[in-house]
Amino acid sequence: MIETEKPISLEALKAGDREAFAQMVDQTSGHIYHIALQILGDEQDAEDVLQETYLKALRALPGFEGRSSLMTWLYRIAVNEALMAVRRRKPQSLSVEEPDPDLGGESDSQEMEIVDFCCLPESELLSIETQQALDRAVQHLPDTLRVVFVMRDLEGLSIQDTAEALALSENNVKTRLLRARLRLRQELSVTSAAG
């Protein structure tokens, strides 16, 4: 996840050491910006979330108890900020903590396209068109699924860390991850069949 060049001193951070804080920002902000961008799909919104995340972290650091890792804690702040930004854009959108219709009636077993795109040439699978289709497909996911997919498959967090950052059970994370992956597979199947 994070390749730490130099260990960050939690004690220094909590004591308000500005240099330690700058070091933490440099070591973590790429990941925070990336996840906000993937959730929001908009550079300006992602930058707003990035700034708000570190402003909140700065205020909350003295009370940080270290029950989760610093990175998981930052992810949690960032994801909450990103979801609030999503809600401001779409007031009807769901929070990750709310009951999720995606986990209820709709099932993984609905009829699905069976298109075998595994054998397509690599050049086609890695083309700009496919890359754009991949990005569009992620943005089409419901927020509750997109957040889990971005954290687990794009940011590389473990199921446990994703669950912790989102305050969800591991089973819930796994269910959402599977739904997200199946939907993305389905979208790529449609794209491949059309191409």
Next chain:
Amino acid sequence: MSEEHIHTPQCRQLLGSLSDYIDGELQAELCAIIEQHLQECDDCRIVVNTLRKTVELYRRTSGPAELPGSVRERLFLKLELEEYLKKT
């Protein structure tokens, strides 16, 4: 070339474990059950292979988590960390 796959109860059971299976996090005995089923069900085999490919494609094409220079600069200004801008 596409057709609709109507899942049997066995397929539905398989689907619930697919993420763990492709992540290599499923117990050996469940893996064996899945692999047995995949030998017998062409449609499920395609779903598993393309699901694995989908995840692989996303992981391969996911850009590096780098912060653009101008975004970093504005962030440091917002946090009043100007004096550390040149340090990494």
